[in-house]
Amino acid sequence: MRVVICGGGVIGACTAWFLRRRGIDVIVVERTEIAAAASGKAGGFLARDWCTGTPLDALARRSFALHAQLPGEIAGDWGYRPMTAYSGLVVPDGDARRNLPSALGWLANGVAIAQTIGTTATTAIVHPRKFTSFLMDAALTQGVQLRRGRISGIVRDADGITASGVQVEGSVIEADAVVIAMGPWSLLAAQWMNLPAIYGQRSPSIVYDTGGDVPADALFLEHEDNGVAVSIEVFPRADGSTHITALSDIAPLPLDPAAVTPDQDAIARLQAMSERLSPLFRPEKIIARQACFRPVTQDGLPLIGKVPQSEGVYVATGHNVWGILNAPATGEALAQLIAEGTTQIDLSPFDPARLGPLDPSLLHAR
Structure with a gap:
């Protein structure tokens, strides 16, 4: 059996790894580079039980466990480490608490730190680009093939339903099954099959070189920016970098992932907020000013499973802020579904058929 995976992000890498472990031939097709989009620019924060009470709970718990397990199975250091997480408030100007020392000395x-919301038993972090790259490298070592090129369609049998491959740069790669894992660019696949709407939410971020000065403390803070409350997230990584993000917005999705750029006004505001948080966040310490588009769906849940009215076609996208967290369990479940027809985790809440097909006018508007 041969499976073609469309997309070289974290979902594609995890799916390739778990499929290959089952002895299945896998070809990954990527247009730009591995982890080129959100898989390389996200925060990498992991939480075991923050989805409790939602349809994502079982997926998140299984994936959190896999994240802890994979460093013992795959060569490479992608900065997996448990961490503590805190919520808090950046005291606004004029507040009497403005000059009070923070409970965290750095x-x-x-x-002001309000409470502990994650412990080293329940929260952790990875460097997303390194995680995706090392996982893909491990898959390639096991025999997965990587092809560069832009996918332009699904090839089908005479019945018009069953997939037999994909079109890439004018040629055909034959396959018994096809997985669409292109993040928000999975929207483009709606031209070839019956997929629900997928949207891209842009998230700007700044990465600082903080060395060993910042402990393993993730922060979720409320910050007043121009009279509006803004949530700002701080993720120190094991490699000495600290990722800070806020001010997500909806913006047109470029056709080429390589064309994604941050809004300069948002970056300037984010930099000013970061400098308010700690003297460690100085302009000369900035490694990257960047943005990525996170894939989201109408109901906030990912699309994982068989594509409606298509045989041998699967999709995995729409994970929103939990893409890095839930990638391993998503890849594992897809591999089970493709190879065995059943899954360890109930994927019914994520069935693409639960949502109606994309309105073609949305696609043409892009």
């Missing part, structure tokens, strides 16, 4: 005065 933060500036007036950054």
Whole structure:
């Protein structure tokens, strides 16, 4: 059996790894580079039980466990480490608490820590680009093939339903099954099959070189920006970098992932907020000013499973802020579904058929 995976992000890499472990021939087709989009620019934060009470709970718990397990199975250091997570408030100007020392000594005065919301048993982090790259490298070592090129369609049998391959740069790669894992660019696949709407939410971020000065403490803070409350997230990584993000918005999705750029006004505002958090976040310490588009769906749940009205076609996208967290369990479940027809985790809440097909006018508007 041969499976073609469309997309070289974290979902594609995890799916390739778990399929190959079952002895299945796999070809990954990527237009730009591995982890080129959100898989390389996200925060990489992991939480075991933050989806409790939602349809994502079982997927998140299984994936959190896999994240802890994979460093013992795959060569490479992608910075997996448990961490503590805190919520808090950046005290606004004029508040009497503005000059009070923070409970965390590396933060500036007036950054008030409210409570612990994650412990080293329940929260962790990876460097997303390194995680995706090492996982893909491991899959390639096991025999997965990587092809560069832009996918332009699904090839089908005479019945018009059953997939027999994909079109890439004018040629055909034959396959028994096809997986669409192109993040928000999975929207383009709606031209070839019956897929629900997928949207891209843009998230700007700044990465600082903080060395060993910032402990393993993730922060989720409320910050007042121009009179509006803004949530800002801080993720220190094991490699000495710290990822800070806020001010997500909806923007047109470029056709080429390589064309994604941050809004400069949002980056300037984010930099000003970051400098308010700690003297460690200085302009000369900035490694990257960037943005990525996270794939989201109408109901906030991912699309994982068989594509309606298509045989041998599967999709995995729409994970929103939990893409890095839930990638291993998503890849494992897809591999089970393709190879065995059943899954360890109930995927019915994520069935693509639960949502109606994409309105073609949305696609043409892009």
